[in-house]
Amino acid sequence: MPGGASPPAGAPSVRFLPATRSRGPVEPETEEVTREVAGQAAHFLEDGAGPTLFFVHDLLETAVGFAPLVRELGPRYRKIRIDLPGFGGTRVAEGWDYSLASYAEVLQAALRETASRDATLILHGFGALVGLRALSEDVGEAARRVSRVVLLNGPLYQDGASGLLGFLRPGPFEALTTLPPSDLPSYRRRLLRRFFDPTYFDERHVDELYQSWRASGPQTLRRIAPKLGEMRGQLPKLRASLERWTGPVHLLWGEEDPFSGRDPANRFKKEVPRAKVLLFPDVGYLPHEEAPRAVSDQLRKIVRVARPPAALPPAKSSKDPTALL
Numbered sequence: 001m002p003g004g005a006s007p008p009a010g011a012p013s014v015r016f017l018p019a020t021r022s023r024g025p026v027e028p029e030t031e032e033v034t035r036e037v038a039g040q041a042a043h044f045l046e047d048g049a050g051p052t053l054f055f056v057h058d059l060l061e062t063a064v065g066f067a068p069l070v071r072e073l074g075p076r077y078r079k080i081r082i083d084l085p086g087f088g089g090t091r092v093a094e095g096w097d098y099s100l101a102s103y104a105e106v107l108q109a110a111l112r113e114t115a116s117r118d119a120t121l122i123l124h125g126f127g128a129l130v131g132l133r134a135l136s137e138d139v140g141e142a143a144r145r146v147s148r149v150v151l152l153n154g155p156l157y158q159d160g161a162s163g164l165l166g167f168l169r170p171g172p173f174e175a176l177t178t179l180p181p182s183d184l185p186s187y188r189r190r191l192l193r194r195f196f197d198p199t200y201f202d203e204r205h206v207d208e209l210y211q212s213w214r215a216s217g218p219q220t221l222r223r224i225a226p227k228l229g230e231m232r233g234q235l236p237k238l239r240a241s242l243e244r245w246t247g248p249v250h251l252l253w254g255e256e257d258p259f260s261g262r263d264p265a266n267r268f269k270k271e272v273p274r275a276k277v278l279l280f281p282d283v284g285y286l287p288h289e290e291a292p293r294a295v296s297d298q299l300r301k302i303v304r305v306a307r308p309p310a311a312l313p314p315a316k317s318s319k320d321p322t323a324l325l
Helices: 063-073 100-114 126-137 158-168 172-177 184-192 203-213 217-233 235-244 264-271 292-303
Strands: 031-037 040-047 052-056 078-082 119-123 146-151 249-254 276-280 322-324
Touching: 031 100, 040 063, 040 100, 052 063, 052 100, 052 126, 063 078, 063 203, 063 292, 078 100, 100 126, 100 217, 119 126, 119 292, 126 146, 126 235, 146 292, 184 203, 217 235, 249 264, 249 292, 264 276, 276 292
Parallel strands: 052 078, 052 119, 119 146, 146 249, 249 276
Antiparallel strands: 031 040, 040 078, 276 322
16 A cells, blocks of 8 residues: 555445556557747647547646546547646746736637647646636637536635635645655645545656656745635636536536535536536545546546447446436
8 A cells, every 4th residue: 555554434445456546558658749828838748639638737736647547548539738837847938927817818829729629628626717717718719629628626616715725825835835846755745635545646646746746836836826815706707607608517526525615516516507517436636546547437428439448347446426417
């Protein structure tokens, strides 16, 4: 068991085969690409061919965070993962203001530059705020390229934003943003708290993720911190943007998420009745890393592309999602 951690009370007794939890049956060849978008030299990870899946990451992660899910999906999709400005390989141009509007502008430009029509926009955490802001402002070419939105866990409501982004407060924020470059154990501990079951914590993946995040992530968090109140205040407008943008909306949600507020999936279903909501039991805030096979199975159904043959037979798991009708 990684790090000697013990499974929490109530953890599932049947799990996915270890080889399929985070290292999928296909290892796609990933290409690193830099493109000029909205005045930023944006860094992308791209692989595969077929329907476009466009991924937007959270504050404590980079494009590398989606690697377990990308591996599980295999090569039958064109998977585009952007490093948002100030994260991973995307450095910030001088004078950039770190506002949500500016992040949305970069995403809009990236969609116009890279995504074919009928793209699926997959948003996690802070990436959900960026993606919804992009759709709320752009009913033009970028929005027309997005046929469906998939929301993974994130701060859709103000109580969730307060809890999830609470590490930007003095104390936990200062501890995080002053991490020395070699302080991988502290980063691991912070990410581990976002898992429900620590036995699924893939240390090799987290090590790779930290190497991509550490160069500019802490400085970017310091810049974003003063914008936190403004971002929280925009949440009702961002959710309302889904009334204007009328494509399919899906929530693939880890049910054991302590960060995203009180029962956000049910609240969202009432507010956006057309949304399809699937809850993953015994999964925390990072479903794409804690249960990549379960998430990839649902993405295949959403995009309606047949699943490629697996190298190993799928194992039964209590992480099969339940639907809110």
